[in-house]
Amino acid sequence: MISFKMPIETAFLFLIQCVLHLYTIITWPIYFLVQKPWKAKANHNKLKSVALMQGDDFVLHRSVSQISEVHVRFIQDNIDTMEKVFRFSVRQHGQKAALGTREILAEEDEIQPNGRVFKKFVLGSYQWRSFTQMENEAESFGRGLRELGINAKENVVLFAETRAEWLIASNGCMKQNMPLVTLYATLGEDALIHGINETEVSCVVTSQELLPKFKNILPCTPNVMVLVVFEDAIKPLDFSGYGDLVKILPYREVIRLGEMSSKTGLLPKPEDTAIVMYTSGSTGPPKGVLMSHENVMSSMLAYTNVAEIFEHDVYMAYLPLAHVLELIGESMCLLYGIPIGYSNPLTMTDKSSKIKRGSKGDASVLRPTIIACVPLILDRIYKSIQEKVENGSTMKKILFNLAMQYKLDWFQQGYDTPIINSLMFRPIRAILGGRIRFILAGGAPLAPETHRCLRAALCCPVLQGYGLTETCSATTMMDMDDRSTGMTGGPLTCCDIKLVNWEEGNYRVKDRPYPRGEIHVGGPNVAVGYYKQPQKTAEEFYEENGRHWFRTGDIGEFGPEGNLKIVDRKKDLVKLQLGEYVSLGKVESELKTCPLIDNLCVYADPTKMFVVALVMPNLDHLKTIALKSGIAWENIEEICLNNFVENSFLTEIQKYALKCRLQKFEIPQALKLVSEVWTPDMGLVTAAFKLKRKNIQDRYQLLIDRMYS
Incomplete structure (x- = not known):
């Protein structure tokens, strides 16, 4: 008699496959009728843009999307500056929660298993400012700057971490027509000195955490006369060691000055400079990108034509507000009356480095429905999921991989898998609070494998977009029905996209099966140029047929539905x-x-x-x-x-x-x-x-x- 012994892993795999097969037989007719997969596939395949013009060396695409009701209303009501957007938000949403900051109750020492001692926060709940409170604070801050001698059209540097006061201060500056100069909080001293001196600012707004940097910087920035400091929640301010030539004031003191001031607002016009946003400087010193109010407005309104935002949504903000993606995202939240809860990578999740053991991270408390991410963060989440699966038992690994593949297979056919989502992926969703409805991804290309895995494991769309500081973040974006990977969606309504032959790299619009070439973006969202760099501006920007255009240096390809795919970058290509x-x-x-x-x-x-x-x-x-x-x-x-x-x-x-x-x-x-x-x-x-x-x-x-x- 011959006996066959089946390894336990193989038997377990066979059993699970049988269960999945039975599950499919039972649920498929219900899901077919309820989910209507043919509609999902049709929406995925719908046309995103069309080729309006084509020559021997270029092809020009334009969006076919309809503009939103919000967009129409803004045109009708002549809301054409960011200051007017903020005022509109307050009129619409008044006493509704606008900006939330988590209360820091204390900082304690926590002894690790290896004997090391780490500082951990003891955190409370979110404390909220209403739209009206935010508006009053911004009004007072702007007037307070006027009392300190800062005048309309004088640049003001914002050099601080993402927080509610950053957005309020920016609103206050816009109410007095003071252009914002945004500098990343992580910039080194040389880049910081360069930005401050090039824009000739006399006032810098910073945070208590970053203030010590100015002990070294101030001797190299002779124009700076005023430092405004966002106070720390638990540590006292120390003003010693900064010399007598610079006036240092807490943020609350500037608010107090503004509350007593009788100065009126000096409202900007659409063509006035709203922001001088310094790029991150990947190919040299940071460049200041000049954005008018019209540029920023065009970008924000274009996103309203593709984003699906609802009253009950909650946004978690942690990316740098000095990055145009985050600034546009938060501005849209104000427009729709969506509460913004502030966080940072050190406190975001239950496992973040500053969260006391057994305490909840910001995501678990806030339970956001929308977040914006850069690929670096998404890659880390993807790798942490991989590692957790690999370190688990063989059975758990088999179960997870089967569930993932099952979901991906049915997803491509237009179906969702709600029971499997609940049974297998709920712990992963809980990392970001358990309610995420969609994730915006931008700033760099997202690897297709990361995109596929996170879309399945987090049970929500991950919407990749493409944009640059020079286009005010707006160029293309995937819509909620797009199930592709490696694509960045169709052009937004604010711009045209032109692919132009790049002969040196062998990319041409006559290529088959799809046209390829360098991406040029033209429209009202394209920035005015580079601050005090006329030669660089002339190299990268140009006028053609009444449109302002920017040469991106990226190589793109248009697919059959009019979606854009980034296939290369001129500066990254080596022969x-x-x-x-x-x-x-x-x-x-x-x-x-x-x-x-x-x-x-x-x-x-x-x-x-x-x-x-x-x-x-x-x-x-x-x-x-x-x-x-x-x-x-x-x-x-x-x-x-x-x-x-x-x-x-x-x-x-x-x-x-x-x-x-x-x-x-x-x-x-x-x-x-x-x-x-x-x-x-x-x-x-x-x-x-x-x-x-x-x-x-x-x-x-x-x-x-x-x-x-």
């Missing part, structure tokens, strides 16, 4: 010795989703036949590989220099690259592990954590030379 073109950004985007990697920079020498990589390893995986190899863990610097560990990393990353379907010439053939954490202060990444390639190359040139030798 290898044998003639193959390598897109460094594309390779990095794919490999960053590898659990072994926290960050990396791919480098290609045009005189060589292959690419190499500088890799910032994930600490946990680095320890695991070292221990498996029998290497004693001394410190990260020594482990990163170990040849065996380095080769193990290279082998695993090359395997992962093949899974990502990278071509052989795109896969790094050598790598060096870097023990340093790349931060904006080091000058190796921008404030938005984009790589500064030249700075990285200069710092690690010796390692690069070794890899090629």
Whole structure:
């Protein structure tokens, strides 16, 4: 007699597949009638834009979307500046909650299992300002600046972390027609000095946390006469060590001055400068982008034509308000009367580094329905999900992977899987509060695998968009019905998109199956130009047929439904010795989703036949590989220099690259592990954590030379 023994994992897999098959038979007729998948597929395939004009070297696309009721009303009521938007919001929403800040009750020491002591916050509930309170505070702040001698059309620098007072101060400046100069809170001293001096400001608004930077900066910024400081919730202000030439005032003192002032508002016009927004400076010193009120208004109203926002929505704000995506997002929330709850990466989730053990993070308390994310954050969430699954039991791993694949298969056919969502993905949704309705993703390309996984695991659309500071963030955006990955949606109604031949990179509008070329954006959302840089402005901006255009430097491709896909970037494209073109950004985007990697920079020498990589390893995986190899863990610097560990990393990353379907010439053939954490202060990444390639190359040139030798 022959006996067959089936491994327990195989038996478990077979059992689950049988259950899923039975589940499908029972639920499919109900879901077919209720969910109407044919409608979902039709909405996904609907036309997003059409080619209006085509020549030998260009093709021009325009959106076919209808403008929203809000957009129509703003045109009819002549609401054409951001100051008018804020006033409209207050009239509409009055006593409704507008801006929420979580109360910090105390800061305590928490002893870790390894004996180290970390500072942790004891947090309370969210404290809310109504729209009326926000308006009154902004009015007083603007008048307070006037009392301090700041006049209309004088620039005011905002250099602070994202918080309610940032948005209120910006509103106050706009009420007095004072252009905002926005600088990332993570900028290094040189970039900060550059922005302050170039805009010749006499007043800087900052936070108590960032104030100490000015002890070194003030001698290099002779125009600065006034520092306004957002106070810390629990620490007293210390004004010593800043000299006598600069007046330092708490934010509340400026509000008090404004409350006693009789000065009236000096309202801006649509053509007046609203913001001088400094870019993150990935290819050189930060450039100030001049945005008029018309530019910002055009961008914001274009988003109202594709975004589905409801009264009950709640927005969680944590991205830098000095980033145009976050500023437009929060402005739209005010427009629709949506409460904005402020957070930061140190307190966002229950596991964040500043949250006391057993306490709730901001997302669990606020339970937002909308958030905006950059791909770096989404990649981290994706990798944390991967790691949790890999570290679980074999049964849990089988169950999760089956549920994920099942959901993805039915999703592509137009179905949702509510029972599986509830049973399998609820703990993942709980990380962000459990109520997320959709996520806005922008700032850089989102890896398709990350997009697919998070859309399934978080059970909500992840809407990728494409925009730049120079286009006030607005260029394209996916709509709620778009089920694709790797695409950025159709053009927004505020602009036309033109693809122009780039002969050097072999991208042409006559390419098949789809036209390709450099992306040019034209419309009222395109910024005026660069602050005090006429030559750079003339290079990047131009006028044509009554439209203001910007050359993005990105390479795009239009799909059959009129969606735009970013396929390359001129500055990231390197031609290898044998003639193959390598897109460094594309390779990095794919490999960053590898659990072994926290960050990396791919480098290609045009005189060589292959690419190499500088890799910032994930600490946990680095320890695991070292221990498996029998290497004693001394410190990260020594482990990163170990040849065996380095080769193990290279082998695993090359395997992962093949899974990502990278071509052989795109896969790094050598790598060096870097023990340093790349931060904006080091000058190796921008404030938005984009790589500064030249700075990285200069710092690690010796390692690069070794890899090629």
